[in-house]
Amino acid sequence: MALFAELRRRNVLKVALLYAVACWLTIWFVDVVQAEVSVPAWTNFFTYFVLAAGYPVALWFAWTYEITPGGLKKASDVDQTQSIVYKTGQKLNSAVAVLLVLGVLAVFGQRLLPKFEFLVPGTPEGDAPASAHVPADIRSLTLDNGLKIIVWPDHDIPNVVMYNFVRAGGRNEYPGITGLSHFFEHMMFLGTSNLEPGEFDRTMEAAGGRNNAYTSSDVTVYMDWFPVSALETIFEIEADRFQNLETYADAVQSEREVVYSERRSSVDNDNFSKLAEQMKATAFVAHPYQFPVIGWPSDIESWTEDDLRSYYETYYAPNNRTIVIAGDVTPKRIFGLAEKYFAPMPAQEPPPTVDTVEPPQAGERRIVVGASAQTPLLHIAFHASRAKDPQSLPFSLLLDILADGDSSRLHQLLVEQEGTALSVGAWFDEGFDPGLAYFYLTLPPGADPEKVESQLLDALAHVVAEGVSEAELEKARNIVLADYWRALSTINGKASAIGEFEVFHGNYEALFDLPSRLDAVTVADLQAAAAAVFDTDNMTVGVLRAPDEEGAL
Numbered sequence: 001m002a003l004f005a006e007l008r009r010r011n012v013l014k015v016a017l018l019y020a021v022a023c024w025l026t027i028w029f030v031d032v033v034q035a036e037v038s039v040p041a042w043t044n045f046f047t048y049f050v051l052a053a054g055y056p057v058a059l060w061f062a063w064t065y066e067i068t069p070g071g072l073k074k075a076s077d078v079d080q081t082q083s084i085v086y087k088t089g090q091k092l093n094s095a096v097a098v099l100l101v102l103g104v105l106a107v108f109g110q111r112l113l114p115k116f117e118f119l120v121p122g123t124p125e126g127d128a129p130a131s132a133h134v135p136a137d138i139r140s141l142t143l144d145n146g147l148k149i150i151v152w153p154d155h156d157i158p159n160v161v162m163y164n165f166v167r168a169g170g171r172n173e174y175p176g177i178t179g180l181s182h183f184f185e186h187m188m189f190l191g192t193s194n195l196e197p198g199e200f201d202r203t204m205e206a207a208g209g210r211n212n213a214y215t216s217s218d219v220t221v222y223m224d225w226f227p228v229s230a231l232e233t234i235f236e237i238e239a240d241r242f243q244n245l246e247t248y249a250d251a252v253q254s255e256r257e258v259v260y261s262e263r264r265s266s267v268d269n270d271n272f273s274k275l276a277e278q279m280k281a282t283a284f285v286a287h288p289y290q291f292p293v294i295g296w297p298s299d300i301e302s303w304t305e306d307d308l309r310s311y312y313e314t315y316y317a318p319n320n321r322t323i324v325i326a327g328d329v330t331p332k333r334i335f336g337l338a339e340k341y342f343a344p345m346p347a348q349e350p351p352p353t354v355d356t357v358e359p360p361q362a363g364e365r366r367i368v369v370g371a372s373a374q375t376p377l378l379h380i381a382f383h384a385s386r387a388k389d390p391q392s393l394p395f396s397l398l399l400d401i402l403a404d405g406d407s408s409r410l411h412q413l414l415v416e417q418e419g420t421a422l423s424v425g426a427w428f429d430e431g432f433d434p435g436l437a438y439f440y441l442t443l444p445p446g447a448d449p450e451k452v453e454s455q456l457l458d459a460l461a462h463v464v465a466e467g468v469s470e471a472e473l474e475k476a477r478n479i480v481l482a483d484y485w486r487a488l489s490t491i492n493g494k495a496s497a498i499g500e501f502e503v504f505h506g507n508y509e510a511l512f513d514l515p516s517r518l519d520a521v522t523v524a525d526l527q528a529a530a531a532a533v534f535d536t537d538n539m540t541v542g543v544l545r546a547p548d549e550e551g552a553l
Helices: 002-009 012-036 043-066 069-078 089-108 180-187 199-206 228-241 249-268 271-283 297-302 305-315 331-341 392-403 409-417 449-466 470-487 491-505 508-520 523-533
Strands: 139-142 148-153 159-166 210-215 220-227 321-327 365-370 377-383 423-428 436-442 539-545
Touching: 139 331, 148 331, 148 491, 159 228, 159 491, 180 210, 180 220, 180 249, 180 305, 199 210, 199 228, 220 228, 220 491, 228 331, 249 271, 249 297, 249 305, 271 365, 271 377, 271 436, 271 539, 321 491, 377 449, 392 409, 392 423, 392 436, 392 449, 392 470, 392 508, 392 523, 409 423, 409 449, 436 449, 449 523, 449 539, 470 491, 470 508, 470 523, 491 508
Parallel strands: 148 321, 365 539
Antiparallel strands: 139 148, 159 220, 159 321, 210 220, 377 436, 377 539, 423 436
16 A cells, blocks of 8 residues: 555656556547548557557656656756656646546547547548439549449448459450459459458358359459448458459469369350350451450460469559449448558559450351250351440340340240240340340251241341331330339449449449430331341351261251
8 A cells, every 4th residue: 555655646657547548549549540541551550569668668767767766866866855757746637637538528529529630631522423313322432543432322221232343354365364354253262461262251251241253254343242330341351352362372273173164064064155155256256255254275274373463463453443332331431441441552554455346247157066965056146336335225125125035026936936946035245345146046956947047037137127116115115124223222233233334334324314315215226226237247157956967067
C-alpha cells in the first residue's frame, strides 16, 4: 500500500493512465483514417508497435525521475521544492480529463469529434447516373488506377453480390497460349503469397459466401455471393488474389491436368462441342474467335511460367477490369473499401488491342466430322454483328421467333410438322467483335442432313422475303421484357446485367434503355436484319455423323 500511495503521489499512475487513454484514441483515429482514405496495409501493425514500445519507455521515465534516488536528485537540482512531474500534476489531471471526455465522445458521439478534414478527405460519393430513367441510387467510381466500380444498393435482404469483369478471353490469345484465359479462371482459386491453395474458398465459405467464375471468348468473370457481414473480408481476399497470385509450380501442373481432363470430357468426348469447335475454327479464318476458349491440346500442355506471369500482369491489372456490386450496401461504404483494398493496386500498360477484322466470307464453307453418333448433328452458322451494333437487338428478336421454344417457327416446321429433326435451337454470339448466328439441330437416326439443311434455308429465305408478323414480334418482345424484369428483380441479375452493358456496350445506363428500344423495333427492322445475315455466301455448315460400314462419311 505504501508503494501504491507513493506511485500515486508521484504521478506515475497518472502518466500510465494518460498514456493508455492516448494509445486508445490513437488507435481509434488510425481506424477512422483507414475507413476514409487508402493507407498502407502495415499501418495498423506499425501503430501498435510504436505504442507498445513507447508504453514501457514512458513508465521507465516516470519511475526514474519520481522514485529512484538518482531521478529525485536530478529533480531537486532543477527545483529544490517540487519534483518535475509533481509540478505538472495539475496539467496531467487536466490532460487525463480531456482525453477521457474525448474517449466518451468517440464511443457515444463519434460525429461530434473533429474529423481533421485536412488530413482525412471524405470518401468519394461517386458519379450519379446521367439519365433520369436510371435508378437514382446507382453510383459509379473510377479509381486512380483505372478500376471502375458500379454500385446498385438493394436493401431487401442482407446479402451482397460482386461481379468482377476481366476483359480477357479467347480473343486475347494466339497460337501457343490458347486457353490461357480459361486456365486463369482455375488458377485464381489456387493461392496467393498470403493465402495457401484452397484458403480463398475456405475463408469465403466460413464467412457464409460462395463463388463461381466463367470464361468466354471476350471476358473472364468472377462472381461472389455473400452476407453483408462478410463485406470487408471479401474485399480483402479479392484484392489479395488480384494482386498477389502465386503460380505454384505443383499447383500449375495439377490444374493443367484438370483443364486437360475438362477438355477431354467437355469437347473431345462430347459430339456437340466437338462439332461446334470445328465450326468456329472454320467460320473464322483471321479473327481469334476461331480459337476454342478451353484451348488447343498442345497449348494446354505447353504454357510456361513466363506466359502465366505476363498474362496475369497484363490482363488482370485494375485498368482492365470492372467491378459491379449489388445488395445491402451503400456506395460510400463500397468506395471506402475500394480505396482501402483496390486503390493500392498499380495500373499497367493497356493490353494489346485486337485489331484483326474478319474479312467478309466469299462463299459457303463445309465440314464433316466423323464420330460415334446414333443421331447426326447439323450446325449452320452465319457471320452477324457485335453486341453494341444497332442491328443486334432486332436480330436477337428474330432468332427468338425462329428458334426459341416449342412454339418457334423452326421447331414447329422441322420437329412438329416435317419430323426431320429431333430438336432445333439457336444462339447469337454478341461480343466485342462481330460473332456468329448459330443454328444447331439434332436429327433422327438415318436422317439426311442435306434435306434438313434445305428445309431450314428455305425457312430463312422466307423470312428474308416476307418478314415476320406483328404478333410474332410482340410475342418475342414480351418474352425479352419478362426476362429483363425478372433478372432485375434479384441482386444477382442486377449485377450481371449492369456489368454486361458496361463492358459490352460501353455504358451501364444503356441497360435501362432496353424497354424503349424494344418498343421501337419494327417488323421491317427484323426483315432487314435477316437480309443482312442469311446469305449462303456468309454461311458455314457442319455435319457430325458416324462413318458408314466402309468408313466413309
